[in-house]
Amino acid sequence: MDRKEQAIRIWQAGVDAVGGYTATSKVLDGVPVPDQILAVGKPAAAMARAALDHFGARPTLVVTKDDHGRDLPDDVTVIEASHPVPDSRSLEGGRALRQAVEAMQPGSHLLLLVSGGASSLAEDLVPGKTLADLAQLNKTLLSQGLDITAMNAERRKLSRIKGGGLVSCFRGEQVTVLAISDVPGDDLNVIGSGIGALPDATEFRATAQIVASNAHARAAAAELAQAEGVDLLANEECLHDDYLTIAHKLGDRIRAMPRGAMVFGGEPTVVLPESPGRGGRNQALALALAHEIAGCDGITVVVGGTDGTDGPTQAAGAVIDGSTWGDGAKEALRCADSGSYLDRKNALLVTGPTGTNVMDLLVAIRS
Numbered sequence: 544m545d546r547k548e549q550a551i552r553i554w555q556a557g558v559d560a561v562g563g564y565t566a567t568s569k570v571l572d573g574v575p576v577p578d579q580i581l582a583v584g585k586p587a588a589a590m591a592r593a594a595l596d597h598f599g600a601r602p603t604l605v606v607t608k609d610d611h612g613r614d615l616p617d618d619v620t621v622i623e624a625s626h627p628v629p630d631s632r633s634l635e636g637g638r639a640l641r642q643a644v645e646a647m648q649p650g651s652h653l654l655l656l657v658s659g660g661a662s663s664l665a666e667d668l669v670p671g672k673t674l675a676d677l678a679q680l681n682k683t684l685l686s687q688g689l690d691i692t693a694m695n696a697e698r699r700k701l702s703r704i705k706g707g708g709l710v711s712c713f714r715g716e717q718v719t720v721l722a723i724s725d726v727p728g729d730d731l732n733v734i735g736s737g738i739g740a741l742p743d744a745t746e747f748r749a750t751a752q753i754v755a756s757n758a759h760a761r762a763a764a765a766e767l768a769q770a771e772g773v774d775l776l777a778n779e780e781c782l783h784d785d786y787l788t789i790a791h792k793l794g795d796r797i798r799a800m801p802r803g804a805m806v807f808g809g810e811p812t813v814v815l816p817e818s819p820g821r822g823g824r825n826q827a828l829a830l831a832l833a834h835e836i837a838g839c840d841g842i843t844v845v846v847g848g849t850d851g852t853d854g855p856t857q858a859a860g861a862v863i864d865g866s867t868w869g870d871g872a873k874e875a876l877r878c879a880d881s882g883s884y885l886d887r888k889n890a891l892l893v894t895g896p897t898g899t900n901v902m903d904l905l906v907a908i909r910s
Contacts, residue, residue, distance in 0.1 A: 546843045546910050547862055551892070553768050553804065554845040554906045560763030561849065563589030563898040566755035567656065567721060571597040574719050577654035578602070579647055581640055583665050584658030584735060585626070585850045586723055588612045589898035591619065594654060604643050606636035606665045608852075611896050626663045627855065628681045631674060637667035640738075641704050644712045651715035659725025659850070659900035661735025662695055667703040677701060688785060688814035691726050695736040705736035713747060720751040725850075725900045727783055727809070729753045757808040757901045760849060764806045764906055773908065774803035782809025782903060786828040794835025797842060797907050807905040813879065820880025823854025825903055829861035829890070830872060830881040837868040844907045847892045850900035856882050858891040860903070 559565070563586030571594065580603040582591040587607040592615060595603060603619045605612055612621040622639060624632035647653060666677060680701065684694040699706040710718055720741065726733040731751050732740045741749045757780055765778045777796075782789055789811050797805065811824045829846045836842050847853065847860025861881075867890055875884035885891050 546841070546908055547864070549771065550843045550845045550906050550908045551862060553764050553908070554847065554904055556767040557760035557764030557806070557904050558849050558894075558897050558899060561723065561755035561760045561899045561901050563587075563658065563723060564593045566723060566899070567593035568597065570721060570752060570754050574654065575652050575717065577719070578651040578715070579643060580604070580654045580656065581643055582606070582656035583636070583640060583661045583738060584723070585611055585660035585896070585900045586658045586898050587656060588615055588621070590656040590658065590721070590723070591615065594656065595619070604639055606640060608660055608664060624664045626660050627685055629663045629666055629674070629677050633664055633666050634668065634674060636665040637704055640665055640709060641667050641712055644709060647713060647715045649715060652717045652719070653713060653715060655710070655718060655720045655739050657720060657735050657739030658723040659734060661738045662698050662705070665704070665738065668701055669703055672701050686815040688812040690783060690812055691810060692733050695733050698736040702736065705738050706732065707737055707740040707742045709738055710740065710749070711742050715747060717748040720749070721754050722751065723899060723901060724753050724756040725902050727780070729756050755899060755901055757904070760901050760904055761806045761808045764904065768804040768806070775806070776800055776803040777805040777807070780808045782807055782811050782905065784811065786811040786813050786824055787831055790828060790831035790835055794832060797832070797836055797844065798839055800907065800909050802909050805907040808902055810902040815879050820875070820878050820883055821856060822879060822882035823848070823856055823858070825853040825860030826856070826858065826881040826885055826891070827876065827879065829863050830867075830876050830885060833863040833867035833872065834876075836863075836865050839865040842907065842909050844905065845892060846903065846905040847894070848903050849897060851894040851897040857893060858882060859894045860892045861885045861890045862892050863890055
């Protein structure tokens, strides 16, 4: 069996298990019929499709990333916006979400479908702040190597709809929040900067549920590895650090691993130079790991964003082995241009939009 194909297949099994449509569909039997469906985030379209297939046509607004709003009925309102840096459409999406909530009548039920990416894709700014302020904040946060919890805390300071602000506009009877988690700890106050967070005290009934997470993805990847006769050596959420630190720690473990598979999840951080090249955190981690396993036989590593994108690129990540590191790799890593180097080595992992977003997934196999 081709080791590269097997590693990608195991990685993909993890992603498929947390698809927005699949994860949302599983929990809808217990949800009352909604009067309004709002979906925001990278997997928003997939989550909304699941709800519409279950409940039938009803007022629906989807705010999602460019090219992620496909395959929805014509009567669904779709606003596509920029990610990871917001644009004017992000403000349009945020206002539309707030206005839809404010317009709901007494006795109504809101189904709010929330997922990662919402921090950039939908915003309604506090008075005195502009799109330029928001864009500059996001660029600064993305370049500083902060984790998602720290970034979202800063984003909430500019927002009328984050940190529970959106739901606080509701005047109906019941709110149901279903969320796909892209943050450590699966905290609804952090996912999408808390765009689906519930206020401490409400005059309406409110429930919230995490329907998919990195732990679910890792479990599915591990299950397929074992089903294919591959010994599972590790299943951990440990990718929460600077990518070079992670590469060094995992490099020791991967070089020493016997035959089998390791599955890791999380979200590495990268401190960018002033003029970065092409790539994202997964491509950077992949290239750093390529240095760690250079010359090692029998090892393949897949590392990618479960949403199918990695930074401002069309790749999800990369697939590397002991032969990936070579001339030009060190300079590419230094200049944050890992994507260009990995492209030349035909090592990029390209999946297209996956309909989910549960942080990143790494699969290492030795045969």
